[in-house]
Amino acid sequence: DVKVTQSSRYLVKxxxxxxxxxxxxxxxHENMFWYRQDPGLGLRLIYFSYDVKMKEKGDIxxxxxxxxxxxxxxxxxxxxxxxxxxSMYLCASSLDQGVVNTEAFFGQGTRLTVV
Amino acid sequence: KNQVEQSPQSLIILEGKNCTxxxxxxxxxxxxxxxxxxxxxxxxxxxxxxxxxxxxxSNGRYTATLDADTKQSSLHxxxxxLSDSASYICVVSRFSGGYNKLIFxxxxxxxxxx
Numbered sequence: 001d002v003k004v005t006q007s008s009r010y011l012v013k014x015x016x017x018x019x020x021x022x023x024x025x026x027x028x029h030e031n032m033f034w035y036r037q038d039p040g041l042g043l044r045l046i047y048f049s050y051d052v053k054m055k056e057k058g059d060i061x062x063x064x065x066x067x068x069x070x071x072x073x074x075x076x077x078x079x080x081x082x083x084x085x086x087s088m089y090l091c092a093s094s095l096d097q098g099v100v101n102t103e104a105f106f107g108q109g110t111r112l113t114v115v
Numbered sequence: 116k117n118q119v120e121q122s123p124q125s126l127i128i129l130e131g132k133n134c135t136x137x138x139x140x141x142x143x144x145x146x147x148x149x150x151x152x153x154x155x156x157x158x159x160x161x162x163x164x165x166x167x168x169x170x171x172x173s174n175g176r177y178t179a180t181l182d183a184d185t186k187q188s189s190l191h192x193x194x195x196x197l198s199d200s201a202s203y204i205c206v207v208s209r210f211s212g213g214y215n216k217l218i219f220x221x222x223x224x225x226x227x228x229x
Contacts, residue, residue, distance in 0.1 A: 004158070009156075031214075035219075040124075040221055041221060042119075042204070042219040042220055042221040042222060043159075043204070043217075043219040044219075045216075045217075050214070090158055090159075092158075094215075102215060103149070103161050103164070104161075104217060106158030106159050106160070107158050108156070108157055108158050109156065109157065109158050111156075
């Protein structure tokens, strides 16, 4: 089974702090994604990566950056956390973007609260 | 605009009853449609996938339908169980520029009561 693991289930950070959210997948997937999930809005794509050291902006990249130094690890960075970044963050991975029916596998989520 | 709309927003049913969740989409070009189940505090897990040529697909007590002409899908849950309490998310994949982009609906929150 594919396993996508996020480093923390719950985080509480102060406004202005630099925050790192880590994600690791164990199935050698090329593609990795970071989403945030807010009530009534569905999942929104922040950033994705289709290869090591490659990254692409999603729909809401402002205030975030990412790092992918190794194939299995994709990090989301909040350079200066703000209260409007309080949300559930979900990491996902998939095998190959070129495969039409490829499935995205999700981690368990990190609920981040910025105070 | 590529959008996925789900209804109802929330639903409460009694254990053992059936229910149907709706998904309408305006995504183009269409690649496939998945229904995901998301338990509280967990990440989404895929239930079914449907491509353009498929009308119906079942996974145990879950049956998904797709009408590609009207751009509508439904998820029917038969003989509901307490463990079916979760959010159900409709996700439409748009294949463009060599990769799939996933468009998520906001989800339907289902509560099954004893």
